[in-house]
Every structure is written in C-alpha cells, then in structure tokens.
Amino acid sequence: xxxxxxxxxxxxxxxxxxxxxxxxxxxxxxxxxxxxxxxxxxxxxxxxxxxxxxxxxxxxxxxxxxxxxxxxxxxxxxxxxxxxxxxxxxxxxxxxxxxxxxxxxxxxxxxxxxxxxxxxxxxxxxxxxxxxxxxxxxxxxxxxxxxxxxxxxxxxxxxxxxxxxxxxxxxxxxxxxxxxxxxxxxxxxxxxxxxxxxxxxxxxxxxxxxxxxxxxxxxxxxxxxxxxxxxxxxxxxxxxxxxxxxxxxxxxxxxxxxxxxxxxxxxxxxxxxxxxxxxxxxxxxxxxxxxxxxxxxxxxxxxxxxxxxxxxxxxxxxxxxxxxxxxxxxxxxxxxxxxxxxxxxxxxxxxxxxxxxx
Numbered sequence: 001x002x003x004x005x006x007x008x009x010x011x012x013x014x015x016x017x018x019x020x021x022x023x024x025x026x027x028x029x030x031x032x033x034x035x036x037x038x039x040x041x042x043x044x045x046x047x048x049x050x051x052x053x054x055x056x057x058x059x060x061x062x063x064x065x066x067x068x069x070x071x072x073x074x075x076x077x078x079x080x081x082x083x084x085x086x087x088x089x090x091x092x093x094x095x096x097x098x099x100x101x102x103x104x105x106x107x108x109x110x111x112x113x114x115x116x117x118x119x120x121x122x123x124x125x126x127x128x129x130x131x132x133x134x135x136x137x138x139x140x141x142x143x144x145x146x147x148x149x150x151x152x153x154x155x156x157x158x159x160x161x162x163x164x165x166x167x168x169x170x171x172x173x174x175x176x177x178x179x180x181x182x183x184x185x186x187x188x189x190x191x192x193x194x195x196x197x198x199x200x201x202x203x204x205x206x207x208x209x210x211x212x213x214x215x216x217x218x219x220x221x222x223x224x225x226x227x228x229x230x231x232x233x234x235x236x237x238x239x240x241x242x243x244x245x246x247x248x249x250x251x252x253x254x255x256x257x258x259x260x261x262x263x264x265x266x267x268x269x270x271x272x273x274x275x276x277x278x279x280x281x282x283x284x285x286x287x288x289x290x291x292x293x294x295x296x297x298x299x300x301x302x303x304x305x306x307x308x309x310x311x312x313x314x315x316x317x318x319x320x321x322x323x324x325x326x327x328x329x330x331x332x333x334x335x336x337x338x339x340x341x342x343x344x345x346x347x348x349x350x351x352x353x354x355x356x357x358x
Contacts, residue, residue, distance in 0.1 A: 015353070018350070019350035019351075019353060020043075020138075021047050022346070022347055022350055023045055023046025023047060023350070023351075023354075024046055024202035024203055024334075024341075025046075025048045025050070025197075025201050025203075026042060026048065026049045026050070026202065026205065026333075027052060027197050027198055027203070027204045028050070028052070029051075029144075029204065029206050029215065029218050030052075030054070030206065030208070030214050030215050030218065031054035031076040031210070031213070031214035031215070031218075032076055032079075032213070032214040033079070034207060034209030034210070034238075034324070035053065035083075035207075036079040036083040037083070037326050038205070038238065038329055039083035040083045041326030041329050041330030042330045042334075043083070043084055043138055043139070044327065044330060045334045045354050046334075048139060049084060049138070049139030049140070050139060050140045050141075050142060050194075051080045051084065051140070052142050052144050052194050052218060052224075053076050053080055053218075054076065054144055054213075054214055054217040055076075055077075055144060055145060055149065055217075056073075056151040056213070056217045057075060057076060057165070058163050058164050060075065060106070061075065061098075061106050061108050061111055062075035065111055065112075065115050071115055071118045071124055072124045072143055074111040077143060078095065078111055078114055078131075081128070081131055081137055081141050082095060082110070082135070084132075084138055084139050084141065085137050086135070086136045087135050087136070091135070094109060094110075095110035095113065096109075113131065114128070114131055123146065124146055125143060125146055125191055125193075128143065140197070142191055142193055143191060144190060144191065144224065145188045145190050145191055146191055147185070149183045149184065150163060150184045151163065151164040151167070151181055152182050152183075153167045153170070153171070153178050153181045153212065154181070155170075155171065155174045155176050156176045156177050157174055167213065168245065169246065171246045171247065172246055178212055180262075181212050181220070183217060183221070186220070187221075187222040188222060189222055190221045194224065195223055195224075198224070198227045198228055198233075199231065201231060201233040202341060203233050203236065204228055204231060204233045204236070204269075205333060206238070206260070206268075206269060207237055207238040207239065208238040208241075208324055211240070211247055211248050211251075211259060212247050212248075212259075216260065216264075220263065225264035226265065228268060229264070229267045229268050233341070234337050234341045235270050235271070236269060236270065236273055237256075237260065237269045237271070237272045237273070238324070238333075239253045239257075239272055239273065239274045239275075239295060240256070241294065241295060241314070241315060241323070241324065242287060242293065242295060242322045243291075243293055243295055245290035249291040252295065252296045252297070252298040252301075253274055253296065253297050253309075254301040254302060256295070257272060257302075257305075257307065269307075270307070271307070271309075271310055271340075273310050273312065273336070274310070274311050274312075274314075275295075275313070275315050275324070276312060276313060276314075277314065277315035279315065283322055286320065287322070297309070314332065315328075316328075334351070335355040337351065338352050338354075
C-alpha cells in the first residue's frame with residue numbers, strides 16, 4: 001500500500017468511525033447464542049445499541065449460581081457483553097474459560113466475575129453496567145427485569161412444566177406442541193431503562209434465538225410488548241434458520257410469528273427477515289435425528305396477515321451448526337433501516353453510506 005492509498009484508507013476508517021458514533025439507536029431483544037451473534041455484526045454499524053436480555057434461565061452453570069447465590073442468571077448477559085466489547089483476544093478467552101476440575105467444574109469464569117461484581121455493587125443491573133465499563137462496551141446490555149422469574153410451559157395436551165431447563169425434555173415426552181408459556185410470578189416489572197430504550201429506538205430487532213425460551217420471555221415482562229408495538233421505530237423479527245428440538249419442531253416461519261403475536265400483540269413488528277440460502281444437505285442430516293429442519297417460508301400466510309417477508313442470504317457456512325452470519329445479518333438489518341426509516345441530514349447520509357445506498 002502506497003502513501004496515498006494509506007491516507008485514503010485512514011480517511012475512510014475515520015468516516016466509518018464517525019458513522020458508527022452517530023448511528024441509529026438499535027434495541028435488540030432476545031437471549032442465547034442468537035442475540036450475541038447478531039450483536040457482533042451490529043456493532044460494526046452503530047455504537048448506539050441496547051441489548052435487552054431474558055433472565056429466566058435456570059440450567060447449567062448459570063442455574064447453579066442462581067440457586068446458590070441468589071443472583072440472576074449471568075450466562076446470556078455475559079455473552080452479550082462480550083459480543084459488544086472491545087477486548088483483547090486473551091481477555092475474551094479468559095472470560096469464556098470454563099473450569100474442568102474441582103468444585104468449580106462446569107463454571108464459567110465470566111459468570112463468576114459477574115457474580116462477584118453483583119456482590120460488590122449490590123444490584124445485578126449495576127454489576128452488569130460496571131462489567132460493561134471494564135470491557136469498554138459500545139452500547140448497553142440490560143436484563144429485561146431484575147425480578148426472580150421462572151418460565152412455565154403449558155402444552156396442547158394439558159401438561160405443564162416449570163423451569164426453562166426442563167422444557168425441552170418434557171416436550172419430547174409429550175409429543176405435542178407448546179401452547180403457551182408464562183413467567184412465574186407473572187407480569188414482573190421491567191428494568192426502567194428497558195422501556196426508555198425501546199421508546200427512543202430507531203430500530204427494534206426481535207431474535208434470532210429460541211422462540212419460547214429466549215424471545216417470548218422478554219415480551220411477558222410488564223409493558224415490554226406494548227411499548228414495542230406502539231413504537232414508531234422500524235420493528236423487525238429475525239426468524240431462525242432452523243426449527244429447534246424441544247421447542248419448534250415442524251414450525252413454519254409464520255408459526256413462529258403467530259406464537260409471538262399470541263403472547264403479545266398482533267401489531268408487534270413490521271417485517272419478518274428470513275434466510276433464503278439453502279442449508280447444506282450434510283448439515284440438515286446432522287439436525288434430522290432431533291426432528292429439526294430448515295424453517296419453511298409459508299409466504300402466503302404472511303401476505304394474508306399483511307406482514308412484509310424479506311429474504312436474504314444470512315447463512316454462515318463452515319460450521320457444524322446452522323447459524324446466521326453476523327455481518328450479513330447486520331448488513332440486511334441496517335439496509336432495511338436505511339430504506340424504511342430514512343433519518344434526515346447527515347445522519348441519513350451516514351446510514352446510507354454504511355450500506356452503500358444511493
């Protein structure tokens with residue numbers, strides 16, 4: 001690279017940095033791997049991201065800390081913080097390190113770090129804020145509520161089970177669909193900052209992630225679903241590439257949407273974004289024993305419901321799992337925002353520049 005090319009690259013990098021600094025206010029709602037994957041892509045386009053994360057997990061290392069220390073489950077919160085953080089590779093490896101021996105076997109160091117901060121700070125939301133500061137997070141990560149909530153699933157045959165970690169196995173034994181989930185206790189109060197973030201959002205994204213255990217639990221917190229539905233922001237649901245064992249086997253894309261509406265409101269979002277890339281046969285065969293497969297796009301039901309169905313190449317290859325590609329997904333979301341919620345002046349210029357719209 002010669003001197004002129006170097007200076008030109010420096011200028012482009014500076015302009016993109018400024019574009020991110022004044023980027024749209026994005027609220028991403030969900031939990032689990034899907035949310036943190038999407039956040040890694042979105043932070044390339046905007047520094048103004050708020051992740052709102054479900055806190056009903058009661059399994060694994062998070063469940064142990066929840067039961068033994070009385071804190072909210074830290075796992076999904078930690079993953080979202082790391083997704084938005086500007087950390088050295090060694091620090092990220094450290095915070096993702098899982099102990100293999102002794103009394104700490106199975107525990108994640110990042111979860112323990114967050115648990116320790118909870119003890120120092122006195123409240124879980126303050127601990128999350130301080131951990132975000134330590135890791136130089138661009139944006140915010142917020143638990144949807146600080147209430148001690150559990151998830152109960154009710155099934156079409158009348159059966160029910162309490163505890164997110166028990167839902168998958170219970171459903172497999174029931175051989176029927178989940179009809180409804182609820183939080184116990186019901187209608188917990190949201191963290192006030194979550195409502196404020198949704199009201200100030202330019203774009204709200206639901207998913208991707210487990211329908212019943214990552215996305216819908218957020219909508220069952222008092223005021224969250226209504227505030228999303230009443231927002232003037234562009235509201236997008238990112239449908240999962242695959243159906244999920246123990247939750248959504250046999251579901252079409254609109255089945256996912258219908259369940260979201262049944263647990264909140266039918267005017268919850270404007271657009272459903274789906275992957276159009278076929279999943280390779282070998283990967284489909286890996287999911288087949290679980291009863292899972294690529295999510296079917298039943299376009300006619302979307303047309304009848306008046307919901308825009310937008311398809312895009314969102315698939316990430318080279319993995320043993322069918323995942324969204326963080327950059328492709330974020331690019332499609334930012335392009336939708338630039339097209340449907342044009343911001344005035346220099347803000348709109350930067351929005352279009354980041355996705356190369358005319």
